[in-house]
Amino acid sequence: MSRIAYVNGQYLPHGQAVVHVEDRGFQFADGVYEVWSVFDGRLADFDGHLTRLWRSLDELRIDHPMTRQALEMVLKETVRRNRIVEGLVYIQVTRGTARRDHPFPAEGTPPSVVITAKSLPLSKGNALAAKGVAVITQPDIRWGRCDIKTVGLLPNVLAKQAAKERGAAEAWMVDDMGLVTEGSSTNAWIVDEEGKLRTRDAQSNILRGITRAAVMALIAEEGLELEERAFSVDEAKRAREAFYTSATGFVMPAVSIDGVKIGNGKPGPIATRLRALYLEAAERDAI
16 A cells, blocks of 8 residues: 655645645755654554644744644544554644745745654564664764754764664764763663663753653653763763663663673663563553
């Protein structure tokens, strides 16, 4: 079956789904996006992702394209039309189409909305998690408002490509102080030498990950010790465990960083446990 995309009010075959050449997302990366995982045809962490989408739009002063209820309906219909059982649904909202000029277009210019969905079998991610993945580090060259989930992702693209070329699954970005900020599309975590879970505090220099927040709630339920405190690359390499979180990777154990083995070089018990707990909760609570 051919894929179906939603574009500005229409459901279209994927190959025919287009936006105007002067859409501001294409011209200026003037837009935001979100991704939901799909379990059994239902959306995981729905409220968290929707709240972050609204916040990103508000921070950039882009109008909400529709009501919450309407957006929920369109997202679910896109999933249904694509017959997604396990996978993801992606939304991109831009400031709309207007003559190319840096200032905002005229008031009332409607935002552009694109929604796509694709299958992504859970078994594939589970197989990766069972073995663990490699991570590399890269300088963080992004802008200062990484808390906004914008489509301006060129630094992330370069970091992810560097990881791919070195046989790694992810790149962790490092600031001028040698501290890990986050991954190119994930939040970074370690279990440090003292056995404490650590992840960077969610200020404007990192994205406030929805999966990150869900995992933090699970950590509290499990009674584990957590510090929202930055860690250096050296601390990460000395850690007992390392992993990352994201809407599509869930909780993914990292078994090496820049070629240095983490712990015994196998997925650690805490990351493995948190992945199982997250998947159980996400599947149970998806809508």
